[in-house]
Amino acid sequence: TRTLPSAVRGPLVRFRADPFRTGTAEALVHDPDGLLICEAGRITAAGPYAALRDRLPPGTEPVHYPGHLITAGFVDAHTHYVQLEAVARFGAQLPDWLAHTYDTEERFADGTHARRIASAFCDELLRNGTTTALAFASVHPDSADALFEEATRRDLRIAAGKVLMDRNAPDSLLDTAQRAYDESLDLIQRWHGKGRNLYAVTPRFAPTSTPAQLEAARDLRAACPDTLLHTHISEHRDEIPWVRSLFPDRDGYLDVYDHYGLLGPRTVLAHGIHLTPSERDHCARTGTAVAHCPSSNLFLGSGLFPLREAKGSDHPLTVALGTDIGAGTSFSLLQTMRDAHQVAKLRGHALDAVRAFYLATRGGAEALGLADTIGSLTPGQEADFTVLDPRATPLLADRTARAESIEDLLFTLAVLGDDRAVRATYTGGRPAYERDAVE
Ligand code: GUN
Ligand code: ZN
Numbered sequence: 001t002r003t004l005p006s007a008v009r010g011p012l013v014r015f016r017a018d019p020f021r022t023g024t025a026e027a028l029v030h031d032p033d034g035l036l037i038c039e040a041g042r043i044t045a046a047g048p049y050a051a052l053r054d055r056l057p058p059g060t061e062p063v064h065y066p067g068h069l070i071t072a073g074f075v076d077a078h079t080h081y082v083q084l085e086a087v088a089r090f091g092a093q094l095p096d097w098l099a100h101t102y103d104t105e106e107r108f109a110d111g112t113h114a115r116r117i118a119s120a121f122c123d124e125l126l127r128n129g130t131t132t133a134l135a136f137a138s139v140h141p142d143s144a145d146a147l148f149e150e151a152t153r154r155d156l157r158i159a160a161g162k163v164l165m166d167r168n169a170p171d172s173l174l175d176t177a178q179r180a181y182d183e184s185l186d187l188i189q190r191w192h193g194k195g196r197n198l199y200a201v202t203p204r205f206a207p208t209s210t211p212a213q214l215e216a217a218r219d220l221r222a223a224c225p226d227t228l229l230h231t232h233i234s235e236h237r238d239e240i241p242w243v244r245s246l247f248p249d250r251d252g253y254l255d256v257y258d259h260y261g262l263l264g265p266r267t268v269l270a271h272g273i274h275l276t277p278s279e280r281d282h283c284a285r286t287g288t289a290v291a292h293c294p295s296s297n298l299f300l301g302s303g304l305f306p307l308r309e310a311k312g313s314d315h316p317l318t319v320a321l322g323t324d325i326g327a328g329t330s331f332s333l334l335q336t337m338r339d340a341h342q343v344a345k346l347r348g349h350a351l352d353a354v355r356a357f358y359l360a361t362r363g364g365a366e367a368l369g370l371a372d373t374i375g376s377l378t379p380g381q382e383a384d385f386t387v388l389d390p391r392a393t394p395l396l397a398d399r400t401a402r403a404e405s406i407e408d409l410l411f412t413l414a415v416l417g418d419d420r421a422v423r424a425t426y427t428g429g430r431p432a433y434e435r436d437a438v439e
Helices: 049-055 081-086 094-109 111-127 141-154 177-191 211-223 239-246 253-259 277-286 294-300 307-312 333-346 353-367 394-401 406-416
Strands: 006-015 028-039 042-048 069-072 074-080 130-136 157-161 198-203 228-233 267-271 289-292 318-321 385-388 422-427 430-434
Touching (some): 081 111, 111 422, 141 157, 141 177, 353 406, 394 406
Parallel strands (some): 130 157, 198 228
Antiparallel strands (some): 422 430
């Protein structure tokens, strides 16, 4: 059915520019009665219904969502599928939390368990309007297979990789530099570019890899240059002196990744809260992206990401939003936008909804090197979109009925919305999830 044309009609929001560069009014396009036409999994037309209705292929009746809001599908630029069961666990800050989380990841030695969690994770993404995710698996290669298989069944776009970790973690979760190379290469050959799957070389973070393993990561990227690189950086303050002691010849945390050739386009560094201004500048110059994970940062008390500084400098950083399940507490990019706004407030400013929606869609696509493919409701892009319901709860209905502008409506959805506000999620022009569907 994927090759048959399809269409949806309803209020549309999309971007014609980056609101961090142009301001919000110039960047956002709002069609109060819009039409999207999709063929062979891609958008072939997007704009006002009145202008495009004549282009509907014969026999294609649009699915109509009056009073809803259709946006590009959300991109979760940093999450851990293997931590689904670790969500909402009480504990202290990152080092303590991580130690407990390793128990959760050990269970992925069992392929049946991996399959069950991968399935639940993919369902949860779709329920929350997320159509693309960059995800950590566990150290076990089978855990990556399970996620790619479940994503394929749902036509989700997943970038993922097995974790590389050869020191400073429980023995049961360690590989070696050689195994990291061999197992990753095997997964790359079987999954990268197959359907909508992409492979991300995934060293957990500098403290858990030896120099030899970071060399293996570099060699993998050199052998397969269009893969992604996914890791963590400067999340908790204590990481920074630890990395210095483990890599005494390097100039700092970012320099470790730089030294091993791991920066550049399609590299996504999670958190980056405590990066220095010159480290942020170096990320921007090399095209390295940061995934801002405000829910996780608030839950673990890791700190407040300086979004305004990151986006406002002469060399703005590519920033995306990540849920960071399970340190993050919600799969919802709407809730993540709300948390990003909360973090901005605690830093003394604010994040408007137009910029927040940009980070959750276009920002994620840019970070993953997919800006030409996803993240925007424009012709030629893959037809991944989310239908939001401004009347999903009594409070939302009451508040959105009085929305003063499209910006106000988007902000209300970001602050009050969650999975309940997702009416439907489409991947490749087809509904992959419908809230009211009869089971
Ligand atoms: N740093 C290294 N590993 C992890 C992880 O699993 N979660 C978080 N939040 N930070 C990390
Ligand atoms: Zn993480």
